[in-house]
Amino acid sequence: MTLNQLDYALTLWRIGSFSKASERLGITQPALSSQIKKLEEEIGIKLFNRNTSPIEITRDGQRFLERSQQILTDARRLINFSQELSQQYNDVIRVGVIPTLAPFLVPLFSDDLQKDYPEFRLDIHELTTENVVAGVRDGSLDVGLISTPISVAGIVFEPLFYEKFFLYMSFQPETKTHFDLQDISYDELWLLNEGNCFRDQINNFCDLNKIRQHKHFIYRSNSIDALIRIVDTKGGMTILPELSMLSLNEEQEERVIPIGGKPKAREISLIMTKHYDKQRFIDKLGEYIRKNIPRHMLSPQDYEIVDPQINIG
Known part of the structure; x- marks a missing residue:
């Protein structure tokens, strides 16, 4: 055998x-x-x-x-x-990243890490939260990057940074410095597909039960970039996490407005098993992510951390 x-x-x-x-x-x-x-x-x-x-x-x-x-x-x-026990970073680390984070975060740190440690091999998998957690638990992934806090047997998490939520609109607000949730017209609000962790977080602080009830055009997407484009072409608004705003052009940036009340944010963490392997590699990954994230995002400040509502046995 x-x-x-x-x-x-x-x-x-x-x-x-x-x-x-x-x-x-x-x-x-x-x-x-x-x-x-x-x-x-x-x-x-x-x-x-x-x-x-x-x-x-x-x-x-x-x-x-x-x-x-x-x-x-x-x-x-x-x-x-x-x-x-070796002092060399010459192994592969398999990383699962949720889709609402991967396209905006990975480009920020990957080049610097590869330049400083050319033998450090990253194998990035863009997966749903449930699949990231499952991969970390069964060993097919070394580490995950998801929204936390979570409570999953055998899994621990290490917070890295915090992303505020903003409203992205098809028009530039002329007088408002913020937009209250109760003023949002659900007929004009575009969101990710059901079952997406980011959508579940929004649902946690905004009543979305009737979001699609009277819509004549329903767009089911799992991509934040797609939501931005649909707002640009069809009108309306959507809710964005902070890192996604780095990809906006100057005109689009003018159509971003803060959400009123206590700032709401999601916590982004590394997850691994309690007795995880490749600790040096995971620590180095966390170091380079933090180093390339805007400094104000490294602490929770006075944010209200939105529960990702992860329910995995």
Whole structure:
């Protein structure tokens, strides 16, 4: 029995197809089938029922592979620990980033980090909050960048910075220095699709139950850039996190207005497992993010931190 065989079996279990699993693993389908067969013969357990599509795991196979996942995770941690003893940043770090953050944050720090540590390899995955958390928990990601606070078993988070929310409008306000939430016309408000963590945060401080009830044109998007464009072309308004405003042109900046009342913001954090690996790498990543973020965003000041309403078991 080898760690590679366990990895192959776990990948096949997750994907449910020899062809897709072999493609993911970078080996041929016959090679994968042969390694699974050798593993089954050695342990004396039939792991998979090959007569179904997708391939189904047997009851004993599931129990075996659940234990195998822990063994494989521990083995990877041991390897990573040995790398921690090195003074070189010459490994890959797999980072999951939520879509409302990735296109605005990653360009800020990635070039500086790569310039100072050319062997430091970043593997960025743009994923939903739920998938970032799941990836960190199962070890397919080393670290995540999401909105917090969260309470998820086995996960800890380290706050990095705070993004205020602003209103972006299709017209330039002539007299208002701010816009109160109660004055927002929901018929004119464009938001991200349901289930998006950023939308859930907005829903936490703004009653949006009737947002789409009477609309004749509904645009379901998961992209903040797309929302900005739809406001520019169709009119109305949307709510933006602060970093996204760095991509606005001069004319668009004039159509940004603060939201009235106590400033509302989201907290952005690194998340990792309680006994996370590659600590030096994660610390270095956090250092370069903080270094390239506007300084006023590094502390919560007097902001009201909006709950991201993450509910993951």
